Amino acid sequence: MLARKSIIPEEYVLARIAAENLRKPRVRDRPRKARFIAKNGACNLAHKNIREQGRFLQDIFTTLVDLKWRHTLVIFTMSFLCSWLLFAMAWWLVAFAHGDMDRIDNSKGSANWTPCVTDVGSFTSAFLFSIEVQVTIGFGGRMMTEECPTAITVLILQNIVGLIINAVMLGCIFMKTAQAHRRAETLIFSRHAVIAVRNGRLCFMFRVGDLRKSMIISASVRIQAVRKTTTPEGEIIPIHQLDIPVDNPIESNNIFLVAPLIICHIIDKRSPLYDISPSDLVNQDLELIVILEGVVETTGITTQARTSYIAEEILWGHRFVPIVTEEEGVYAVDYSKFGNTIKVAAPRCSARELDEKPSILIQTLQKSELSHQNSLRKRNSMRRNNSIRRNNSMRRTNSSLMVPKVQFITPEGNQSASET
DSSP: OOOOTTTSOHHHHHHHHHHHHHHSOOOOOOOOOOOSBOTTSOBOOOOOOOOOTHHHHHTHHHHHHHSOHHHHHHHHHHHHHHHHHHHHHHHHHHHHHHTHHHHHHHOSOOTTOOOSBTTOOSHHHHHHHHHHHHHTOOOSSSOBOTTOHHHHHHHHHHHHHHHHHHHHHHHHHHHHHTOHHHHGGGEEEOSSEEEEEETTEEEEEEEEEEOSSSOEEEEEEEEEEEEEEEOTTSOEEEEEEEEEOOBOSSTTOOBOTTSOEEEEEEOOTTSTTTTOOHHHHTTOOEEEEEEEEEEETTTOOEEEEEEEEEGGGEEETEEEOOOEEEETTEEEEOGGGTTOEEEOOOOSSOHHHHHHOTHHHHHHHHHHHHHHHHHHHHHHHHHHHHHHHHHHHHHHHHHHHSOOEEEEEOTTSOEEEEEO
16 A cells, blocks of 8 residues: 555655565466376377378277267167168068058958058058067067068068167177276376385385275286487477386286285386486476276276376375274275375485485485484473473362361360361
């Protein structure tokens, strides 16, 4: 607010406001990088200017499975409806060419007259007969005779076409309901990844778990780094993928995903995180993609779950809290703490600097031990002081509740003490 003219001069107020505006730092948010893989595993990729659209029709079954449910249901309904209408027109033409329409309109005809299909005298009746033939309902009011070979041919064609439509559409519906990515909905990843010291080495870690009791057979985890790079020749590669090895004591590189596991990657010379320090991590244009693959135990279908971690989602100097406990002879998993982390001691330098100067890790651990001991001393002293205060307060309370002694003086002058 501007001050009154009678109190503060206007020139002083304007100069002060201008100085405050100059002192305020103007921070511009760094444009957020587009993710290649979303947190839910969807690929953030748009296909544009595809000229050869006919290639999708060459694999019509996969195209139908990849469509959305509303489009699939519309195609499912229209395929049956169109086939019924097409063969209804064929049955009507057969009856019209044989003269069944005129015979039914005039009268029932002579006794020697035999129609191709009984009780088919209009397009509506031909449509109902087409449905009965293809769906094999057979109400019994309409039936074929051996009078017309053309009608027999139409019957054979409609049965074949109906079987093909049933096989394709029912197979499409089954594949859409049993798709592999449906099983991946219960495979979860921690929202953040962490970098901490494990066995004397800096490690990149994240947690993965399965919510279902049915297991994923031969489950394996792969990590890929995606970043924008430029070759020495000046070629720009917008999506350059690098494989990151996963530390697994099992030689087959498979994991037994019966309970949530912490997947670890040792940051060594082969790692793209080898030269990155905590201060450099914020400005890194880096995305780490995690891929979990395995075979579904109940269906035998191979499934794949994906997620990714960008620089803002990697916590330096944190560790995941344990969530598996033994309760009454059973291992219990507390999924409410699935992504919880705690701060731990970690060197604030890159893995390269840590390899060149191992003393940094020793100093960090010593400082962590000292701080831990100091915190224990403070905690013990606070407990001791609290216990002393509690004892003092209890003594005061007990002293206030004690009954005082009162002396009575008799007329003879003898004093007798009694408690009241």
